[in-house]
Amino acid sequence: MNNQGSEDTRELDRIIFFSDAVFAIVMTLLILDIQVPSIPADLVSTELPRQVLDLWPAFFSYVLSFLVIGTYWMAHHGTFRYIESYDRVLMGLNLLLLLSISFVPFPTALLGEYGDQRFAVALYAVSLAIPRLLLALIWLYAIKTRISISDRLDPRLSRYHIGRSLTIAALFLLSVIISFFSISAAIFTWLLLFAVDAVLCRFVAPPERNPDSER
Helix, strand or coil, rough: CCHHHHHHHHHHHHHHHHHHHHHHHHHHHHHHHCCCCCHHHHHHHHHHHHHHHHHHHHHHHHHCCCCCCHHHHHHHHHCCCEEEECHEEEHHHHHHHHHHHHCHHHHHHHHHHHHHCHHHHHHHHHHHHHHHHHHHHHHHHHHHCCCCCCCCHHHHHHHHHHHHHHHHHHHHHHHHHHHCCHHHHHHHHHHHHHHHHHHHHHHHHHCCCCCCCCC
């Protein structure tokens, strides 16, 4: 590999490392919104278990967001493992993706506090749909422009990743409509996302070939 190629690889690695750091920080920040109950000393033994259990909506939103962001990080990794060059547009799209990811702790906290309100549910769903749409856009930009893509990338795999991202985003947006009829059903839709994603990975995804040997 020539010096220019080595420099491009190092610069691309910086983008990936920065992205990984943002994902890690956001996933860590999620737990900070759950506050330890403040209980008078003489009531701790009787009130502590009840007040911790009362925090279950916050714990639910934390675990849900952690798992969803974790799958988004895996999808991001699965995208950039095939990308071998970049330009300012790709960097901009990636920054928009990281911006949308860094926003997630707010709707997560809102959902934990006001999970019975349609606005909180809708804002959470839209906030999780946007990053997935941006992942699909990154794929589309990478394969339709002069961005260098690994020769080992099966075209079926890129179509699968785009379709997978659009499907997950659509389900989140569908839950916004469902929330006008039933908030509980809308939230249940989010849990179905993991089953849908597992089915897509198991039965739809074409086999991946390891591109690392080319790097």
